[in-house]
Amino acid sequence: MTVTLEGSMTALITPFKDDKVDAKAFQDFCAWQIAEGTDALVPVGTTGESATLDYDEHKRVIELCVEVAKGKVPVIAGTGSNATTEAIMLTLFAQEAGADAVLQVVPYYNKPTQEGLYQHFKAIHDATDIPIVLYNVPGRTVTDMTAETVARLAKLPRIVGIKDATADLTRPAKTRLLAGEDFVQLSGEDATVIPFLGNGGHGCISVTSNVAPRLLAELHDAWRAGDIKRARTINDRLMPLHTALFAETSPAPVKYAASLLGLCTADCRLPMVPVSPELAAKLKSAMQHAGLIN
Numbered sequence: 001m002t003v004t005l006e007g008s009m010t011a012l013i014t015p016f017k018d019d020k021v022d023a024k025a026f027q028d029f030c031a032w033q034i035a036e037g038t039d040a041l042v043p044v045g046t047t048g049e050s051a052t053l054d055y056d057e058h059k060r061v062i063e064l065c066v067e068v069a070k071g072k073v074p075v076i077a078g079t080g081s082n083a084t085t086e087a088i089m090l091t092l093f094a095q096e097a098g099a100d101a102v103l104q105v106v107p108y109y110n111k112p113t114q115e116g117l118y119q120h121f122k123a124i125h126d127a128t129d130i131p132i133v134l135y136n137v138p139g140r141t142v143t144d145m146t147a148e149t150v151a152r153l154a155k156l157p158r159i160v161g162i163k164d165a166t167a168d169l170t171r172p173a174k175t176r177l178l179a180g181e182d183f184v185q186l187s188g189e190d191a192t193v194i195p196f197l198g199n200g201g202h203g204c205i206s207v208t209s210n211v212a213p214r215l216l217a218e219l220h221d222a223w224r225a226g227d228i229k230r231a232r233t234i235n236d237r238l239m240p241l242h243t244a245l246f247a248e249t250s251p252a253p254v255k256y257a258a259s260l261l262g263l264c265t266a267d268c269r270l271p272m273v274p275v276s277p278e279l280a281a282k283l284k285s286a287m288q289h290a291g292l293i294n
Contacts, residue, residue, distance in 0.1 A: 002131075003074045003100040003101060003131065004074070005040060005074065005076070005101065005131075005133070005160070005161055005184045005186070005202065005203065006039065006184070006202040006203040006220075006224075007039035007040070007202075007203045007217070007220040007221075007224070008037070008038055008039050008203065008204060008206060008209055008213070008216040008217045008219065008220045009038065009039055009040040009041070009042055009076065009186065009203060009204065009205045009206065009209070010033050010038050010040075010041055010042060010205075010206055010209040010210055010213060011042045011045050011046065011047035011048070011188075011205050011206060011207055011209075011210070012026075012029070012030070012033070012041055012042060012043045012044075012045075012047065012048050012065070012210065013029070013047055013048060013049075013210050013251055013254060013255055013258060013264065014026060014043075014044070014048040014049050014053065014061055015029065015255075015258075015263075015264030015265065015267075016264075016265060016267040016268070016269065017265060017267070019267070019269065021053070021057050021060065021061060022264060022265075023060070023064055025263070025264045025265075026061065026064055026065075026264075027064050027065075027067065027068050028263075029258075029263055029264065030064070030065055030068040030069060031068050032213075032263070033209075033213050034068070034069060034072050034073055036213035036214040036217060037213060037214055037217030037218070037221075038073065038209060038213045038216075038217055039073060039074075039203065039217065039220070040073050040074040040075070040076055040100075041065055041069050041073060041074070041075050041076070042075075042076045042077075042078065042103060042205050043061050043062055043064075043065040043075065043077055043078065044058050044061050044062060044077060044078040044079075045078035045103055045105075045135070045205070046078075046105075046137070046140065046250070046251075047207050047210070047250060047251045047254065048061065048078060048251075049251060049268065049269060049272070050078050052269040052270075052272075055090075058090065059090075059093050059097070062075075062077045062093070062094050062097050062099060063097050065077070066097050066098045066099060070098055074100035074101065075098075075099045075100050075101075076099070076100065076101045076102065076103050076133055076205075077094040077097075077099040077101075077102050077103065078102070078103045078105070079091040079093070079094050079102045079103070079104065080102075080103060080104040080105030080106075080107075080135060081105075081107070082107035082108050082109055082110050083107075084107075084120050084123050084124065087104060087120075087124050088123065088124055088127045088128065090102075091104075091124055091127075091128045091130065091132075092127070092128055094130065095128055095129060095130040099130065100130075100131070101130060101131040101132065101133055101160070102128075102130055102131070102132055102133065103133050103135050103163060103205075104121060104124060104132055104133065104134055104135055105135040105137065105141065106134075106135065106136055106137065106138070106141045106143050106144075106145050107120055107141065107143070108140060108141040108142065108143075109141075109142070111142055111143050112143060114145070114146060114148075114149045117143070117145050117149055118149055118152055118153060121134065121153050121156075121159065122153070122156060125156050125158055125159055128158075129158070130158065131158050131159075131160045132158055132159045132160065133160065133161045133162060133163055133184070133186070134150065134153065134159065134161070134162040134163070135162070135163040135165070135188070136150075136162060136163070136164055136165060136166060136188075137163075137165035137166075137188060138165075138166060139165070144166065147171060147174040147175045147178050147179075148178065150162055150175055150178070150179055150183075151175065151178035151179040154178075154179040154180065154183045160183070160184055161183060161184025161185060161186060161202070162175065162183070162184070162185055162186065163186045163187075163188045163205045164185060164186065164187060164188055164189075164196070164201075165187075165188030165189050166189075167189045167191075167192055169192060169195050169196065169199060170199075172185050172187075172196055172199040172200045172201050173199045173200055175200075176199070176200035181200070184202050184203075185200060185201045185202055186201065186202060186203050186204060186205050187201055187203070187204040187205070187206075188204070188205050190204065190206050190207055190208045190238075190242040190245070191239065191242040191243065191246075193206075193219075193235065194223075194231060194232060194235050197223055197231075203220060204216070204220070207245055207246075207250055207251070207254050208238060208241055208242055208245060208254075210254050210257070210258055211241075211254065211257045211258055211260075211261060211263075211287070211292060212238060212241065212290055212292060215234055215237070215238060215290065216234075216238070218230075218234055219231050219234040219235060219238075222234065237289070237290050237291070238290050240285070240286040240289050240290070241257075241283075241286040241287065241289070241290050241292075243286070244279065244282045244283050244285075244286040245257065245283075245286075247279050247282065248275055248276065248279050249272065251268065251272070252266075252268050252272050252273065252274060252275050253275050253279060253283060255267070255268055256274070256275045256279075256280060256283055257283050257287060260283070260284065260287055260292075260293055261292065261293070
């Protein structure tokens, strides 16, 4: 692997305007993330509403991100699918577009076996030449990829890490013991990031960092410097926001929070709908608690 994947990484929202991708708002957002200290950008994942982007939009968002980030921070492009051929097609595009790595979600809806998962990711690996980060999020995909399957995949030279959104805090230790210290483990669950790091994690692909990038960059800097007290203090400051951002289905809450900062509209695509008035009030309060708005 020629790219370092650690620290605070943002699972980027995709701004919309009049139900179209707002290219300017997205590139401005990417530039702001980099200026705030974010260590890597992750476009067109779950938070980027990849499920409701067509192929042309999906590819364009990757290109827009690479244009801003190239040479500054790594781009880990979401190119996963429940169809192996589609995942290969999107991965080849990201590779040609200049992404530094790709994020490959566990196939959803089909419910493959562990052998099916292995063969799916191996086929993507064998058809491409770019580092691959696995993405295990059973709350959305139903299927849970075991630590044993991850370790088996880690033996392939360009499967370099995993985004673990299980919230199972025994998982990073199990994976580390099976796959080795060098296999990159990235949390996909903001509220448990501190214990995840403590169990051997290398960083986080974060939703909260869409609206608090500097604070989360500082948290990871503090952790790497051994200043655990500072990291915990920042996490405590952000905990109400971590909680509120997942009180309704993401990314509607984080897009609303981003709109409070004037970064983009709160618009999502159906079947995602705006947050409830009750959650909007909680989000405002959490943003104030974190010191992000007055």
